[in-house]
Ligand SMILES: Cc1cc2nc3c(=O)[nH]c(=O)nc-3n(C[C@H](O)[C@H](O)[C@H](O)COP(=O)(O)OP(=O)(O)OC[C@H]3O[C@@H](n4cnc5c(N)ncnc54)[C@H](O)[C@@H]3O)c2cc1C
């Protein structure tokens with residue numbers, strides 16, 4: 454089994470973790486351990502970007518995937534997000550694209566935006 | 573106009589302080605914000621990594637701000653947006669609003685103006701001055717708020733967190749990031765950002781490198797980077813040319829203290845912010861400060877916690893406007909600055925000291941020394957200049973001496 458060394462991205466501490474099969478070392482908490490196992494098997498990332506917004510008091514709506522998506526599908530997810538056009542008003546947490554690019558993960562708004570001219 | 577407490581700046585520091593002041597029972601709390609919306613710098617931080625400590629979940633900067641914005645109305649905090657504070661005097665705030673100049677009588681004032689980016693003017697970069705050179709934060713705003721991509725091929729100077737975040741952001745927006753160059757032998761950003769912003773996208777990080785030349789007349793054509801020696805002088809023969817149309821400068825932030833200076837507040841030359849005590853009181857009675865205006869924080873959660881201490885300080889001062897004897901707090905071995913810079917006696921409970929180390933340490937021992945005696949000591953796994961260190965010292969350990977010094981001992 455190959456040994457993999459990685460930097461945990463779960464919290465700002467950034468522990469260096471080594472994973473070999475089921476064994477991991479160097480983490481400081483259970484979340485880091487679980488993340489490292491996942492990272493060794495199939496890395497996942499949260500995608501954050503913006504999508505154009507129509508009729509809102511701002512022109513770009515910041516969005517993110519509700520949970521992590523497979524890292525090797527980030528570009529597909531991004532392409533799908535880039536094809537969206539959202540209408541104001543929007544509430545934070547609102548789904549702007551369900552099941553983004555077939556990952557099973559929703560793309561959600563990260564900001565509340567009122568319609569232009571309405572408060 | 574009148575308010576018991578006027579908070580200048582509606583970023584996380586200002587909102588956190590205002591909400592806490594309401595929670596502690598103040599009637600009339602007013603936030604003044606120069607932008608159209610509250611939220612501060614967080615409105616352009618669309619990436620995640622905020623709030624793990626306070627909310628127990630990983631939020632984006634924008635979501636973090638939204639949590640506080642949504643509480644302002646229900647809590648009864650008054651908010652003036654599109655209004656820029658021009659002048660502060662003890663008990664008085666003058667601001668320019670869309671309706672003209674306004675004057676507000678303030679019982680107490682909390683400064684929460686955040687920070688601004690260092691620019692290359694302050695850096696003395698040789699070469700021409702073509703278009704295509706931005707600070708990383710400006711580029712972040714252009715891309716994330718205004719929807720404008722500054723260029724197609726970029727080099728980033730400085731490896732602080734904003735530079736790293738922008739390397740990823742530019743890549744996702746379809747630009748090529750050729751290099752991130754860092755003068756020091758270590759990165760100024762968090763390890764997690766090196767991993768998820770650079771390594772994920774195979775963006776090279778050149779440590780001990782600097783910019784030696786800027787090419788291009790009207791528009792940037794390229795930059796030359798070179799390796800530096802221990803004295804930070806370019807090594808002959810190490811020059812390398814990178815053709816690019818965009819250069820981002822991520823070379824540090826400085827607290828925004830025009831107003832503080834005007835008011836005659838004592839500043840700490842190293843942190844760049846007001847010298848404060850444990851209640852975040854500045855040298856001017858009744859004027860408090862929190863967030864990036866005091867010192868540059870890397871975590872929004874630390875800003876929020878500090879803002880609550882400032883609110884408590886202001887509320888206590890409004891109830892009883894007196895200040896006790898002071899005890900100076902200063903940086904010692906391998907520490908660049910400490911906040912608070914002084915304690916106002918009496919102190920009770922535990923006191924939080926925040927500081928930055930000058931050089932990285934694998935194993936560190938933090939010591940608090942007073943009158944030549946170590947009064948408090950703690951081991952710590954690693955200390956990096958990129959990370960603010962916090963220690964909590966029980967006040968029972970703090971003697972009635974004149975000063976405290978904080979050291980970070982340990983091997984490289
Ligand atoms: C690019 C970047 C990435 C970051 N990444 C992370 C991260 O991953 N995780 C994390 O926890 N933290 C992160 N941070 C840090 C965190 O966002 C900041 O520390 C925090 O936002 C600082 O809050 P503040 O309220 O002190 O300042 P700001 O957010 O800057 O707010 C200051 C406010 O004051 C207003 N103001 C200034 N002067 C005046 C005036 N004269 N009159 C009226 N209003 C005025 C400004 O308009 C602004 O709204 C990041 C910061 C940046 C810049």
Ligand code: SF4
Nearest residue numbers: 461464467468481485
């Ligand atoms: S292992 Fe735990 S403590 Fe270490 S970086 Fe990961 S989440 Fe943070």
